[in-house]
Amino acid sequence: MNRRKLLQLLSKGAAAGAFVKLSGGLAQGKIPQGATDTMKVLGTTLREYGERSEFEKDVIRYISPNLRSRHTGASFSPLEKLEGIVTPNSLHFERHHAGVPNVNPADYRLVIHGMVERPLMFTLQDLKRLPSVTRTYFIECAGNGQNGYRNPPDMTLTATRSRGLVSNSSWTGVPLSILLKEAGLKEGARWLIPEGQDAAAYTRSLPLEKALDDVLVAYAQNGEAIRPEQGYPVRLVVPGWEGSIQVKWLRRIQVTDTPVMSKDETSEYTDVMADGKIYAFTWVMDPESIITYPSGLQQISRGFHEIRGLAWSGHGRIRRVEISLDGGKTWKQASLEPAPDALSVVRFKYNWVWDGRETVIMSRAWDEKGNTQPTQEEFFAKWARNNRYHYNAIQAWRIGADGKVVNGDKTLAGAPARLGAVGRGGCGGES
């Protein structure tokens, strides 16, 4: 038998006897048939633009089936299929209100006007000429976690559908404070009304103090131009605040002495509280965490597992993340990686040996201001059951004796909850 014949036989898995001899005693069937195929042929040539492996094509955003053709709604980042803390640009969650506009950067302009000394128009090149800042920040939709309002809990929930309306990126742009200084603020200026270049001409109100503190007029995301879904060519990044105020496709900023009370800060993105009031301007995202492994609809076996997940807070750095392996009775501290940055996602990990008994696992994040996540009961003591936003209660995962993982949240007393679908008053991305 010559070498070539032998290799052919090996690749077909038909030469197990010979294989055992060659590999020094490995038992039959342990080596995958195709494992050495790529070593016998040339690979592909150089490429100008890279593609991910064809075997990773199932790592995609989740889109609720009723939203696929609506030009409004949200797609979820596939959290349990990602590692580290940076969200790949193609998998950053989406939320838009009238489709994704196709903005030609040659025609792009940003105008700052209103209560300013000099109304100014900036080209994209103008913005790039100015001093730049690069920072890693999470962006989270205020409706993230909205599936938590379902009662009884959705037993098909995954980590993606639980908390996938958050993503984390390195953003590069010019501080908005620099642009405002170029235009010169007039006495009495208090608010900014940024406007998007989409078909909804989306607007919000942003207090000047925040704008002067840390808001970026961003043109790059993880080193490349911002993706169209994220606001190409230019968007606001408002660190730690709800995603809906971080206006994409930014074309105009009006400086005023009063907020505009636009549709998306009155009829949406306001919060119904347990006492029946409606709260306006609930901007800051409270601490959140989600175990991504093991998580809903996954299956595990007995033995060692590294529990993994993500944590973030709009109030500042994550200080610690705790894991419970007994349904919330006792809590242990997880390790964090990398060292937490303010207003950025951190990865948490915990080494665990599963003994095969049914259990409920949970995570809860604490930030540097001492804020933590409530239980479901604590959450609904403050927020109304018919609210749509800012759900940050602890997510539980139940691991059955068969190793199957499902939503471990409790059914709460009271009426079943109907969620508002996107386009029908909600923003969590699902009906």
Add this chain to the structure above:
Amino acid sequence: MRRKRFYVALLALALPALVLAQGRYQIGTPLSEQEVQEWNIRPSILANGVGLPPGQGTVDEGAQVYATHCASCHGATGEGGAFTRLVSEPFPITKEVDSVDFAIGNYWQYATTLFDYTRRAMPFATPGILSNDEVYAVVAYILYQNGIIDGSEPMNAQTLPKVQMPARALLELDPNTQKRFPWIRLP
């Protein structure tokens, strides 16, 4: 010649200091008020009515505009269809109202928002096609359908900001936001 070069070089060295002397980079093109207006194709309407254009519309006129441009998505009389429900009882929501039933009559807090959003973003697939008169008219019709106005006067820049929305009584500034920004007052 040499001397001229020297002065040019000196100027080049001094330029950054000169440019930044006022703390500005002198980047960006100044616009006239006229040019700003040309760019501002969907002007914001503030809650006090600032920004409302001339023009007006009645409930009857609005019924026509609604039937032509709105009913296919929002239902024949605003009850909701493929998209958002617009009409409810003229009472604010309670904790028992499902969020799918939040509508203009029971949840929207400012009548000016209705003009701003309709002119800004509606009709959904063809935003910007309605005249100011048509926007006033369809706003009048929707407010009437919600039982908030009686339709005896047209909606215009004077009448619209005076319309009181029932849910405004429920709206408060988030107390945490108030703590951080003590100067904020809701209109």
